[in-house]
Amino acid sequence: MASPLFTPLTLRGLTLANRIAMSPMLMYMAEDDGCVTDRHFVHYGARALGGCGxxxxxxxxxxxxxxxxxxxxxxxxxxxxxxxxRVVDFVHDCGGAFGVQLAHAGRKAKLRSQPLAPSALPYADDFATPAALRSEDIERLRAGYRAAARRALAAGVDLLEIHAAHGYLLHSFLAPLSNRRDDAWGGSLEGRARLVLEVVAAVREVWPAERPLAVRLTALDFVDGGVTIDEGLWLAARLVEAGVDLLDVTTGNLVPGHAAPVYPGYQVQYAERVRAATGCAVATVGSLASADLMEEILGAGRVDLVCVGRELIRNPNWPIECARRAGVDIALAIPTYARATGPYERGF
Ligand SMILES: Cc1cc2nc3c(=O)[nH]c(=O)nc-3n(C[C@H](O)[C@H](O)[C@H](O)COP(=O)(O)O)c2cc1C
Structure with a gap:
């Protein structure tokens, strides 16, 4: 029987061995210098050993x-x-690909310095009131994304994702609830979407044509003054025109307490709509920990890639277990793992 989950996916010059991506998950374990530690190396390396594409x-x-x-x-x-x-090289050695999610926290930052946002509106009562970005700050931001993309390239990263969801900076620009600007980066939908499109253009300038670019996009916000589904679909189409190859579709969290009801695969329907509206490859995320469900949503052509978050924290070898269940022989980064995951009945 065919396994859609273990069918390779090609995005520009990158071919992923399977359709399982570890979803971006902040581990809060860097020092103040923002550098990768040994804990990051082992954390990400373990998921590459576990078979994530x-x-x-x-x-x-x-x-x-x-x-x-x-x-x-x-x-x-x-x-x-x-x-x-060092992380990227190791993931490659395991047969995987490594993506970096470029982000700016905006008004959700909890730092000693004042957060930055489209408008001086706090995210919630226990968050600091942000300073509204000036046009020179916006210029610096675009340059920051561009420089970070260059550094990701120097590190050998295969795919870049721009985080434009979950209430962070780029998402907060999109919604009238958090963006009250009356300049070129506010007001109409075109104005509110301007920054994310400028960031995509700035990154695409330095990110090579053979490497894919993704955006984690909110399809809708479930709150008045948030992004509507029509706006989400409109933006998805503009992002594809701007050179985005994968839309990683999520929803909600523009403000606390407004998010989709959660059940297995609860955001698949939105990714599916984005895919139908744009023809672009889409990823879905959210409570996906069932290989059978993932085979269905991929096999039916509803999505192209599945991002798995917490299940991969619980079990880094989950992709190997899925392959075993699907009866698919995958290239194991440590071939001896077959003694536990292959057809052997005994451990000796
Ligand atoms: C500990 C933790 C950290 C997270 N950090 C990020 C992040 O850095 N970027 C992001 O886009 N989403 C982040 N998320 C959201 C996940 O990527 C994912 O969308 C969410 O957990 C739903 O997927 P799941 O049900 O498979 O865990 C985080 C989630 C968790 C549990």
Whole structure:
């Protein structure tokens, strides 16, 4: 029987061995310098050994002020490249690909410095009131994304993802609830979408044509003044025109307490709509821990890639278990793992 889950996926010059991506998950374990530590190396390396086709990094800040916490990774400095390179090389050695999620926390930052946002509106009562970005800050931001993309390239990263969801900076620009600007980056949908499109253009300028670019996009926000599904679909089409190859579709969290009801695969329907509207490859994410369900949504052509978060924290070898269940022989990074996962009945 065919296994859609273990069918390779090609995006530009990158071919993923299977359709399982580790979803970006911030581990809060960097020092204040934003460099990769041994814990990151083992954490990401374990998921590559476990058979993920694509291992995605957690949020990687494009500037120090764009971190969620003082324990985030960053690519705002050349010193941050070497540690990342070590992770990427190891993932490649295991037969996987490595993606970096470039991010700016915006008003969700919990730092000693004041957060930055489209408008001076706090995310919630226990968050600091942000400073509204000036046009010179926006220029610096675009340059920051561009420089971070160059550093990711120097580290050998295969795929870049721009984080434009979950209430962080680029998402907060998209919604009237968090963006009250009356300049070129606010007001109409075109104005609110301007920054994310400028960031994509800036990154695409330096990110080579053979490497795919993704955006983690909110399809809708479930709150008045948030992104509507029509706006989400409109933006998805603009992103594809701007050179995006994969739309990683999520929803909600623009403000606390407004998110989709959760059940296995609860965001598949939105990814499917984005795929139908744009023809672009899409990823889905959210409570997907059933190989059978994943085979169905991939096999039916509803999505192209599945991002798995917490299940891969619980079980880094989950992709190997899925392959065994599907009866698919995969190239194991440590062939001796077959003694436990292959047809052997006994351990000796
Ligand atoms: C500990 C943790 C950290 C997360 N950090 C990020 C992140 O850095 N970037 C991001 O886009 N989403 C982040 N998320 C959201 C996940 O990528 C994913 O969308 C969410 O957990 C739903 O998928 P799951 O049900 O498979 O865990 C995080 C989730 C968890 C549990």
């Amino acid at each position: 694509l291992v995605m990094s957690e949020v990687v800040a494009v500037e120090a002020a764009g971190r969620i916490s003082h324990h985030d990774l960053g690519l705002w400095h050349d010193d941050q490249v070497a540690g990342l390179r």
